[in-house]
Amino acid sequence: MTEDTQADTDRHxxxxxxxxxxxxxxxxxxxxxxxxxxxxxxxxKGKSSAAFGMVFRAIAHDMKSAVVQFIKGGMATGERDLIESRFSDVCEFHTMGEGFTWETQDKSRDIEMAQAAWAKAKELIRDETNRMVLLDEINIALRYDYVDVNEVVAFLRDEKPPMTHVILTGRNAxxxxxxxxxxxxxxxLIKHPFRSGVKAQAGIEF
Structure with missing residues (x-):
């Protein structure tokens, strides 16, 4: 090693x-x-993916968890299949939605399902044995006022147990x-393959 290299190493x-x-x-x-x-x-992309990563991390630490999906529901997903088949004893999974609003085309039904999902979410969060609760795509329901954001904020502020983590995903929070x-x-969003004609793929989108 030269003197200059040693000097660089020492400085580093x-x-x-x-x-x-x-x-x-x-x-x-x-x-x-x-x-x-x-x-x-x-x-x-990555809002739900990152949230599920946290759920799996919590499961690995033996932390009881739960998932409520507000919008997604029409198709099988890898996360749901894996949790229900391997981790149902430590992670409840509730798919309460029936698809995105442009698919159902029934606002009253969307509101009814969103309200039911929020009721289930409150039940799971109040249960202090659940250390992590994921509310997947709740921001969509909040955006369309299917669930009152002020009610959600008040509940999280006043009723969430002090050691429970709650993750809320979706655009336009x-x-x-x-x-x-x-x-x-x-x-x-920087780039997305959908814009180049690539369809949603297993292992990436679901």
Whole structure:
């Protein structure tokens, strides 16, 4: 190793040591543990996928979980099939929707199903044995006012058990929900194969 290479290595090691010391100092102040309100929104793909990743992570930690799907329901999905066949003892799965609104073309039925899904969601969240509850595509129901966002916010703020994580997915999350959330991620669309004529595929979209 040349002197210049050794000098570069030493500078790098010193820089990383300073970064580690600074990060360790920051991490030492993070002592609180609580159930989080998590929102995945935006036009990009990955909102539900990331949420299910969290559910599977929770399952791996033996954390009892539950899923309520507000819109999806007309077709089988890998997540639902896997949870129901392998993890039904630790994760309830409720598909309450009947498809997207442009498929059902029945607003009163959509509202009825969304309200039923919200009632089931409240029941699951109130059960303190459920450490994580995913409300998949609830933002769609909130966007069309099938469920009152103020009611959802009030429930999460006042009735959610302190150690329960709740994930809410879907485009166009309302500001009231973003305000009450602890963690909000917006998926940005850069490219999507659908625009190039590629259909939805197993393992990617469902």
């Amino acid at each position: 090691n010193m820089k990383m040591a300073k970064k580690k010391a600074a990060r360790d100092k920051i991490m030492s102040t993070k002592t609180e543990e609580k159930g989080l309100i998590i929102v995945h929104t935006g036009k990009g 309302k500001e009231e929900l973003i305000e009450v959330a602890d963690l909000v991620t917006e998926m940005e």
